[in-house]
Amino acid sequence: MPSFEVPCVHQEDVFDPKIHLDYSPAERTFTLAEWGIQEHEYTTPIAGCTPFRLLSLEGVMAYRRAILRKDVFDQCAGHPFPGTVTLRNLAKVSKFVNDFWTHPDTLSIISDALGIKVVAVMPTEIGHTNIQVSGSGDVLSQLKIQPSQEARPLTKEEESYDPLSGSSVIPWQDSYPFVCVLMLSDTTHMKGGETYVSARDIQAASIIIRGPGLGTAVVLQGGQVKHLAARAFGSAERITTITSFRAAELGRFDDSRLANLRAYDNLPELYSQWSLYRLKKMRDEIDAAVRKIESLDKSGITFVHQETEALCEELSKYSQRTARQMVDPEIRDGLARKYGAKGIAEASKYWQLIRAMPQASPKIAEATRYAEDSMPRMKGYTFDWCQTRARIQRGSIERGTQGLIVWDDKADYLLGDELEAQGLNEILLWWLEETGLMAAIGA
Known part of the structure; x- marks a missing residue:
């Protein structure tokens, strides 16, 4: 407690x-x-x-x-x-x-x-x-x-x-x-x-x-x-x-996730508490694993390496989610001044309007290339998108804030979909702004 x-x-x-x-x-x-x-x-x-x-x-x-x-x-x-x-x-x-x-x-x-x-x-x-x-x-x-x-x-x-x-x-x-x-x-x-x-x-x-x-x-x-x-x-x-x-x-x-809070909360304080809670959780899991392995060694019971593999995989996913949720305050503050908390919360609505535009695919593809080549802060998010896209193409069913993510060969899984799935409203809206996609819907 x-x-x-x-x-x-x-x-x-x-x-x-x-x-x-x-x-x-x-x-x-x-x-x-x-x-x-x-x-x-x-x-x-x-x-x-x-x-x-x-x-x-x-x-x-x-x-x-x-x-x-x-x-x-x-x-x-x-x-x-x-x-x-x-x-x-x-x-x-x-x-x-x-x-x-x-x-x-x-x-x-x-x-x-x-x-x-x-x-x-x-x-x-x-x-x-x-x-x-x-x-x-x-x-x-x-x-x-x-x-x-x-x-x-x-x-x-x-x-x-x-x-x-x-x-x-x-x-x-x-x-x-x-x-x-x-x-x-x-x-x-x-x-x-x-x-x-x-x-x-x-x-x-x-x-x-x-x-x-x-x-x-x-x-x-x-x-x-x-x-x-x-x-x-x-x-x-x-x-x-x-x-x-x-x-x-x-x-x-x-x-x-922090999607409901980032738009209006005190980010330095929120991120400090978030980091402590998540890091302590990972520390406790590692400490428990260490105690178990030491106990096995002392009792002469054969070590089962698959348990450590599973823990490392879960900790890797957990730590990545922890990092991704801490959006740069500079990005949040700039968007808040223009759109307010309500506008940030509606980033998914803007994305769906853009996604449904006639001839949207070339513009979105160009914006994705721009994010990969010219937006260093997007590196982690574009990596996540590539990984998720590859997994769902292989039949993996992923979960996001909007529900299950299942591969649809008639509607490709796009970068904006990944940002939406992670609840990264600010990053989604920032990307739409920086690449001119927001202008395409007159927003």
């Missing part, structure tokens, strides 16, 4: 599981198989669950006291999405938040719900909090420690809101294997807030998980499950706090 050093701060409760936890198991647990999602080497059987009680009322109040403070907002608040204040890196400034999410009792509850022992991914992902209020102006001034029970009349647009209307929802797939979403607001008058799940086509989503109520939580294997969060209306406030997790056990690797 990781432990993060947090300075003592004022106006906070000391986390006490006997006081602040009030756990009761979920009524229903869902498996990947039930949702039509095939398990593979990075998954576990449990896909998610219905809301379950996690915090007592005292726990809710203590959590709100810990985060609804000016010093917390000054250090942690950002505005990456319209109408939402996001608090990041809370564990660094709030001992209560850190201790709650890393306490053995809390981790045991989350682990039981997911069917596998888990730990928080890294400090910056502990207690990521999204806050929405119905009024305008300063957000903190509209919030009190006591959760608001004020009902807000719905507009005609809100009354007719269709969660699957496309423009009304934000489809997403998490950056990390597992997520726990905890509600810190009273949802008595709240309409919406459900989670819609689809294994294949998000527009055909038929699985609905009701939104959590005050002090309750849901868990989801968000790195594998395509889902979208319906907007919520009718309440003066909505505060949800989210922590991402990974498997704690040795031999269980993960395919985490």
Whole structure:
């Protein structure tokens, strides 16, 4: 279990599981198989669950006291999405938040719900909090420690809101294997807030998980499950706090990515924590292998070299994914100034428009040659593309952020497809810009 050093701060409760936890198991647990999602080497059987009680009322109040403070907002608040204040890196400034999410009792509850022992991914992902209020102006001034029970009349647009209307929802797939979403607001008058799940086509989503109520939580294997969060209306406030997790056990690797975060996060800090988490994971795997081999030598048992070969191959893939996800901040910042976080997130949309253009193939081929010959920063990505393309041509089925990658001899696997598959929105958009492909669609 990781432990993060947090300075003592004022106006906070000391986390006490006997006081602040009030756990009761979920009524229903869902498996990947039930949702039509095939398990593979990075998954576990449990896909998610219905809301379950996690915090007592005292726990809710203590959590709100810990985060609804000016010093917390000054250090942690950002505005990456319209109408939402996001608090990041809370564990660094709030001992209560850190201790709650890393306490053995809390981790045991989350682990039981997911069917596998888990730990928080890294400090910056502990207690990521999204806050929405119905009024305008300063957000903190509209919030009190006591959760608001004020009902807000719905507009005609809100009354007719269709969660699957496309423009009304934000489809997403998490950056990390597992997520726990905890509600810190009273949802008595709240309409919406459900989670819609689809294994294949998000527009055909038929699985609905009701939104959590005050002090309750849901868990989801968000790195594998395509889902979208319906907007919520009718309440003066909505505060949800989210922590991402990974498997704690040795031999269980993960395919985490940073695509959802790079567009707006503090990259030096994000990359520092990402590097520590990934390098420590690799170190622990190597240390365990060394201990096992030394034990075999002492006991006279014959060494099986295939185990080391398999570990080295997995570590090689894991380390490469680790490096590729750290996009140069200079590239991100330049694109953010022009396109904003929303525009960066839509890089795949631009690529698909270009890919579908009449006579696109010669232009894309020329842009690919330019990337290989004249863009040194693209060297690793073009290498990945060549390797993936060769594997799928041989029949290998690869996985990317958009799902399975299968060879189609009628539609070649292109460099842009590889960047899309790795979730490298910034590199994809940068390449499109640098080679003039963006100009071809008038963007």
